[in-house]
Every structure is written in structure tokens, then in C-alpha cells.
Amino acid sequence: AQSVTQLGSHVSVSEGALVLLRCNYSSSVPPYLFWYVQYPNQGLQLLLKYTSAATLVKGINGFEAEFKKSETSFHLTKPSAHMSDAAEYFCAVSDPGTASKLTFGTGTRLQVTL
Amino acid sequence: DTAVSQTPKYLVTQMGNDKSIKCEQNLGHDTMYWYKQDSKKFLKIMFSYNNKELIINETVPNRFSPKSPDKAHLNLHINSLELGDSAVYFCASSGRGGTGELFFGEGSRLTVL
Numbered sequence: 001a002q003s004v005t006q007l008g009s010h011v012s013v014s015e016g017a018l019v020l021l022r023c024n025y026s027s028s029v030p031p032y033l034f035w036y037v038q039y040p041n042q043g044l045q046l047l048l049k050y051t052s053a054a055t056l057v058k059g060i061n062g063f064e065a066e067f068k069k070s071e072t073s074f075h076l077t078k079p080s081a082h083m084s085d086a087a088e089y090f091c092a093v094s095d096p097g098t099a100s101k102l103t104f105g106t107g108t109r110l111q112v113t114l
Numbered sequence: 115d116t117a118v119s120q121t122p123k124y125l126v127t128q129m130g131n132d133k134s135i136k137c138e139q140n141l142g143h144d145t146m147y148w149y150k151q152d153s154k155k156f157l158k159i160m161f162s163y164n165n166k167e168l169i170i171n172e173t174v175p176n177r178f179s180p181k182s183p184d185k186a187h188l189n190l191h192i193n194s195l196e197l198g199d200s201a202v203y204f205c206a207s208s209g210r211g212g213t214g215e216l217f218f219g220e221g222s223r224l225t226v227l
Binding site for chain 1: 145154155156159162214218220
């Protein structure tokens with residue numbers, strides 16, 4: 001069985017500061033990993049995905065994530081937070097054999113302050 | 115043009131009633147899903163259909179019955195609603211190739227009183 005753990009249900013950063021949202025995964029096979037973002041009252045939108053190519057993955061809106069097998073991590077970062085980044089962020093994992101069956105983490109709410 | 119659209123967006127009903135949520139996608143995708151998001155924002159897959167065939171059926175009470183009349187539509191019918199069914203239900207779709215990119219609808223918030 002696969003799972004992801006998101007450390008910190010709520011993260012607050014100042015505008016312009018580094019954003020770091022943590023995700024650790026558990027998988028018996030090399031996984032596919034994803035970050036999705038959910039803005040208030042909206043559905044989820046894919047930010048980026050890792051599917052066994054480059055370990056540093058760049059996504060939309062300036063976000064990136066690095067797959068670290070030794071640490072079983074896939075943390076999401078952005079060098080400089082913007083007010084519009086305030087949202088709920090979900091890490092997800094899937095087995096390449098059933099790639100579209102995603103298991104989501106519990107989410108991290110990102111707050112950006114002035 | 116909305117890629118994945120769900121109706122209704124909000125649904126308030128009494129315990130014991132039966133209700134349906136409809137979903138349509140215009141992306142030409144073969145696979146559609148229903149996810150349930152609870153009050154703590156936890157997302158869990160309920161069902162998945164590939165070209166009208168049920169391929170994922172998680173541990174969900176049989177009061178929940180999905181139906182896919184064609185590959186662009188996936189509806190969810192819920193019988194004998196219970197308080198615990200209150201949640202946001204998301205429809206999603208994905209294309210061939212299966213790299214896990216899901217396209218989500220805006221959700222249907224169900225409140226059972």
C-alpha cells in the first residue's frame with residue numbers, strides 16, 4: 001500500500017519568503033508523485049509531477065519539487081511567496097502500474113502574510 | 115468552456131433522502147473518477163470508470179451507486195443519505211497514458227441535515 005505524509009497542516013510565510021511544504025511517501029515500488037493545489041471553493045489543479053525522469057521537477061507558478069529516494073521525500077518549494085499562493089496543497093502518490101489511482105496526503109494550508 | 119463540470123454545486127437535503135450528482139467532461143478523456151473530500155480536507159477515491167467500465171471500487175457503502183452512460187459522463191447516486199455523507203464530492207477525469215494527471219471539477223458540496 002502507498003501513502004504520503006504531509007508534515008504541517010498549516011504553514012504561514014511572509015510575502016517574498018521561501019515556501020517549503022513537506023511531503024514524505026511510502027511505496028513498495030518506484031512511485032509517481034504529485035503536488036496539487038486547491039484554491040478556495042475550487043477543484044484541485046496539478047502543480048507538478050514526478051514520473052521517474054528528472055528528480056528536480058518544475059511546475060507552474062514558480063513551484064518546484066525534488067524527488068529524494070534516500071529520504072523518501074518530495075518537498076515542494078518556491079523561492080518567493082506571493083499572496084496569490086495562499087491555498088491548500090496536496091501531495092499524492094501512485095503506483096506506475098495504476099498511475100491514475102492517486103492516494104492523497106491530508107493537505108497543507110499555506111497562508112501568505114504581508 | 116469548463117473542462118469538468120459538476121451539478122449541482124451545492125446540495126442540502128434531509129437524512130434518508132436520495133440524491134444524485136452529475137458530472138460531464140469535454141476533454142475527450144477515457145477515465146473518470148469520484149473523490150470524496152471530508153470536513154478535514156482529506157481526499158479519498160470512491161470510484162473510477164474507464165470507457166464506461168468500472169475499474170476502481172473502493173470500500174464505499176452500497177448506498178452509493180455510480181453510473182456512466184458514456185465516457186464523457188459519470189453520475190453518482192446516493193440512497194438513504196446519512197449525516198456522515200456530508201462532504202464535498204469531486205469528479206475528475208484523466209486521459210490515456212496514465213501518468214496520473216487528473217482534471218478536477220469544482221466540487222459538489224453535499225450537506226445532510
